[in-house]
Amino acid sequence: MDGVVQLQKQLVDYSASLFDEGILDEQFNQLQQLQDESNPDFVVEVVSLFFEDSERLLNELGKALEQQTVDFKKVDAHVHQLKGSSSSIGAQRVQKLCIGFRNYCEELNTEGCLKCLQQVKHEYSLVKTKLETLFKLERQLIAAGGSIPT
Amino acid sequence: MDGNFLVSRRMIDGFDVSSSDSDEAHVLAVDDSLVDRKVIERLLKISSFKVTAVDSGRRALQFLGLDEEKSASVGFDGLKVDLIITDYCMPGMTGYELLKKIKESSTFREIPVVIMSSENVLARIDRCLEEGAEDFIVKPVKLSDVKRLKDYMMREDGVGSENRGGINKRKLQDCCDLSSSEPSNSSSPSSSSSESPSRSPPSSSSPPSIPTPLDSPIRRLKMTTTDLID
Numbered sequence: 001m002d003g004v005v006q007l008q009k010q011l012v013d014y015s016a017s018l019f020d021e022g023i024l025d026e027q028f029n030q031l032q033q034l035q036d037e038s039n040p041d042f043v044v045e046v047v048s049l050f051f052e053d054s055e056r057l058l059n060e061l062g063k064a065l066e067q068q069t070v071d072f073k074k075v076d077a078h079v080h081q082l083k084g085s086s087s088s089i090g091a092q093r094v095q096k097l098c099i100g101f102r103n104y105c106e107e108l109n110t111e112g113c114l115k116c117l118q119q120v121k122h123e124y125s126l127v128k129t130k131l132e133t134l135f136k137l138e139r140q141l142i143a144a145g146g147s148i149p150t
Numbered sequence: 151m152d153g154n155f156l157v158s159r160r161m162i163d164g165f166d167v168s169s170s171d172s173d174e175a176h177v178l179a180v181d182d183s184l185v186d187r188k189v190i191e192r193l194l195k196i197s198s199f200k201v202t203a204v205d206s207g208r209r210a211l212q213f214l215g216l217d218e219e220k221s222a223s224v225g226f227d228g229l230k231v232d233l234i235i236t237d238y239c240m241p242g243m244t245g246y247e248l249l250k251k252i253k254e255s256s257t258f259r260e261i262p263v264v265i266m267s268s269e270n271v272l273a274r275i276d277r278c279l280e281e282g283a284e285d286f287i288v289k290p291v292k293l294s295d296v297k298r299l300k301d302y303m304m305r306e307d308g309v310g311s312e313n314r315g316g317i318n319k320r321k322l323q324d325c326c327d328l329s330s331s332e333p334s335n336s337s338s339p340s341s342s343s344s345e346s347p348s349r350s351p352p353s354s355s356s357p358p359s360i361p362t363p364l365d366s367p368i369r370r371l372k373m374t375t376t377d378l379i380d
Contacts, residue, residue, distance in 0.1 A: 027290045034192045034293070042192060049185050080239065084268050085185040088290045 004146035011137045012149060018134065023127055028090030032150070047131055050089045054124055057082045061117050065110065075113060076105040082120070093123045175303050176200040180210045180236035180248065181266070186289070190235065190266075193296040202231075207243030207251075210236065216255055231261055232303055235287075238267035238274065246278060253282045262302040266291055 018024045035042040057078050064075045083098035097120045104112030138148055177199045179190045187203045194201045204210050211217035214231065234252065238245040245265050253259045265278045268289040275286045284302045287295045 027292075030290070030292050031189070034189075034196055036196075039192065046185060046188050046192075049188055053183075053185055077241075080268075081183065084183055084289065087268060088183070088185050088189050090290075 004141065004144050007137070007141040007144055008146055008149060011134075011141055014134060014137055018130055022092055023130055025090045025092040027088065031089060044135055047089055047135075050085050050091070051128060053085050054082060054094075058117070058121055058124065061120075065114055065117060070108075070110050070113075072105045072108050072113075076102055079105060091124075091127045094120060094127060097123055174198055174200045175232040175300075176202070176230060177299070178210060178213060178231045178234045179203040180205075180207060180234065180240070180245065182206060182237065182240040186237065186291075190291060190296075193291060193293060194235075194299075197293070197296045197299070199233075199296075199299075207236070207240060207245065207248035210234065210248055211243075211251060214252075214255075214258055216251065216258065231258075233262050233264065233299060235264045235266060235299070237289075238265050238278070239269070246274075246281065249278060249281050249283055264299065264302065 019028075031043050031046060061075060061078050061082075064071060064078065079098050079101045083095055083102070086092075086094040086098065097116060101113065101116035101120060104116055141148060175198075177194050179187065179194065179201055181187045181190060181203070182205050184205075187205065191201050191203045202213065204213055208217060234248075236245040236248055243251075245267070249263050249265065252261060252263055259282075262284040263282065264285045264287060265283045266287045266289050267274065270288050278286055285298070
């Protein structure tokens with residue numbers, strides 16, 4: 001089953017790269033450990049929730065920062081949420097950016113916040129693409145008759 | 151000892167699947183974040199707990215029957231709660247406020263409460279412990295954190311003294327917003343996958359010389375650069 005072995009290697013390498021590049025951290029491993037035969041789609045499900053939640057928050061952040069008078073408490077609350085959920089799934093870069101973002105909120109710095117928002121959007125987009133690719137590789141592997149190495 | 155409660159429940163369920171339910175401790179998880187609720191729910195189930203997850207302190211109190219009329223036979227509370235785990239930062243009622251309400255209640259004050267927070271703030275931790283929290287877990291929550299919960303379990307009957315016949319335990323679903331955990335579902339096949347293979351290093355290596363009488367929560371402090379930011 002040469003194809004399966006190859007797919008498996010591809011998956012392992014890709015996964016490793018995400019950790020090496022700091023896009024994902026240990027918490028993502030934790031999630032994978034929570035997946036088993038009784039809950040085979042757990043990771044995909046949680047991550048999907050993360051995507052939905054994040055997109056909503058990024059949207060809200062954009063709107064809040066466009067206001068004449070920025071409500072920094074509100075902005076901070078959104079960032080706090082985003083920081084929390086990214087932390088829970090192991091999206092390390094997004095989480096780290098949120099920390100800086102909150103500092104700008106505290107300083108009531110709109111410019112700083114806007115800059116952060118751009119960065120967060122970028123990193124979010126990246127982790128989303130990467131995870132979608134990861135899941136696709138997993139699906140391919142399973143479809144070929146292989147199983148995801150743990 | 152409130153043996154009545156368990157007996158009546160079993161009789162209603164006729165000793166079927168749910169008789170195994172009574173072996174599993176029931177945890178009420180409170181978190182406003184959908185992502186975190188899903189994760190904590192899974193963490194708990196894989197550790198052989200029964201879970202009810204709610205999205206606010208308000209709902210938690212409703213579930214316990216503390217929010218509305220004292221008699222609280224509104225139908226949610228067919229299941230005894232053995233432990234409450236709650237997020238600290240929540241809109242409306244914070245985890246701290248929820249903790250206080252629970253400790254103020256003669257019916258529920260014995261239930262162990264564990265606080266979770268992404269903010270690693272000593273003052274906050276102390277405040278919660280002083281108010282009676284059993285433990286304080288710094289997020290993100292890991293499997294090892296959840297396994298420790300068993301230490302705080304109150305497993306005996308009647309401690310929660312919920313004297314209502316558990317007829318309506320199925321109704322939990324209706325009223326607990328986003329609670330996807332059905333009390334009647336089969337306990338997850340835990341053992342095999344629940345052994346976290348020392349992947350997660352104890353990142354919470356004890357910080358140097360923090361003078362505190364309570365050892366356990368401090369061990370789990372993760373010293374990050376956000377330390378002490380509030």
